[in-house]
Structures are given as C-alpha cells and as structure tokens.
Amino acid sequence: MGAGKTTVGKVLSKRTSYDIYSLDEMITIRENATIPSIFKHKGEAYFRHKEYEVVKEVVFKQNKKILDCGGGIVEKEDSMKLLKKSSTIIWLNCSLENITSRINGDNRPLFTPNKNVITNLYKRRCTLYEKWADIRVNADQDPLKVASEILFQLQI
Numbered sequence: 001m002g003a004g005k006t007t008v009g010k011v012l013s014k015r016t017s018y019d020i021y022s023l024d025e026m027i028t029i030r031e032n033a034t035i036p037s038i039f040k041h042k043g044e045a046y047f048r049h050k051e052y053e054v055v056k057e058v059v060f061k062q063n064k065k066i067l068d069c070g071g072g073i074v075e076k077e078d079s080m081k082l083l084k085k086s087s088t089i090i091w092l093n094c095s096l097e098n099i100t101s102r103i104n105g106d107n108r109p110l111f112t113p114n115k116n117v118i119t120n121l122y123k124r125r126c127t128l129y130e131k132w133a134d135i136r137v138n139a140d141q142d143p144l145k146v147a148s149e150i151l152f153q154l155q156i
C-alpha cells in the first residue's frame, strides 16, 4: 500500500502504450462497492478471491499489458502462482516511513497508523515480495524515476 503501484502503472502505460488493468478498480466496478465496504461486509477472504478471479481473467490475454495489483495480492498463493507463470513481477520496494506519509488517513482498510501492527505487516509482506518478485525497484523516489528504472531493467 502506498508504494506507488497505481501511479507508476499509469506512467508505464502511457510510456509503453501497454494496456493497464487496475485490479482494485475492476473489483470495485464488478462488486459495485468500495474496497472498504467490501472488506467490511464480505471480509478479506472474499476480496482475495475476487482478486484471484480478476487475475485469472486477465493474465493470459494476448495483449501487452500492465497489471496494477493491490499490495495484498501476495497474501493469496494461487494469485501469485498465476502471476509467476504468466508475468514479470515487479516489487516497488518502498520504506515504511514513505508509505506511512503517503497514505496516512487514506481509504485502505488494512492500513493502520499503529506502528507495531503496520511494521509487522510490512515485514511479513516484504518477505513475500522477496519470494515472488522477478525484479525489485527503489520506490523511494519520484514516480517518473521509478517508471524509468522499471523500463531500464526490463529493457523496454
């Protein structure tokens, strides 16, 4: 959360002309509900299943594309296996300090300003990103630079 995936994804889409699929946006439209409302009324497991369904639907399309995932996609192994099989997984590695300053007071149900809780979530997620990512970029810099670093690493 707050690493800049959605922001950088849009920059990459403009620069490459690849289509972009924002999973959070697709889920919101399909469920006709906001993400906080889905979490509140249906729970996280339901949301993760919806994420999985959207991934399954888009990854094997033949067009060149960028998937703007939610940061919690790593919580569901089935989703990650599909991504690993089909895609290059990019980790936008961002300090917890920057994440916290970017999204404080935002509309993300799993974000909390409680330092212990968010530090534990951050550390656990970092282990998962480390496990699954093909490429890691420094996301503690301007989004345009993050996008350039990704294109450089992918040689696009």
Ligand SMILES: Nc1ncnc2c1ncn2[C@@H]1O[C@H](COP(=O)(O)OP(=O)(O)O)[C@@H](O)[C@H]1O
Binding pocket: 001, 002, 003, 004, 005, 006, 007, 008, 071, 102, 103, 139, 140, 141, 142, 143, 146
């Ligand atoms: N590299 C960056 N530097 C500073 N602010 C950023 C950066 N990337 C994103 N932001 C800002 O942080 C917030 C969260 O960005 P977003 O792209 O939605 O992150 P994510 O999709 O990873 O949760 C937005 O207000 C966005 O404008």
Ligand SMILES: O=C(O)C1=C[C@@H](OP(=O)(O)O)[C@@H](O)[C@H](O)C1
Binding pocket: 001, 002, 005, 006, 024, 035, 069, 070, 071, 072, 073, 107, 108, 109, 110
């Ligand atoms: O980290 C998470 O568990 C989540 C991240 C959010 O997306 P962003 O990473 O774009 O904030 C969104 O999918 C949902 O609030 C859950």
Ligand SMILES: [Mg+2]
Binding pocket: 005, 006, 007, 024, 068, 069, 070
């Ligand atoms: Mg996002």
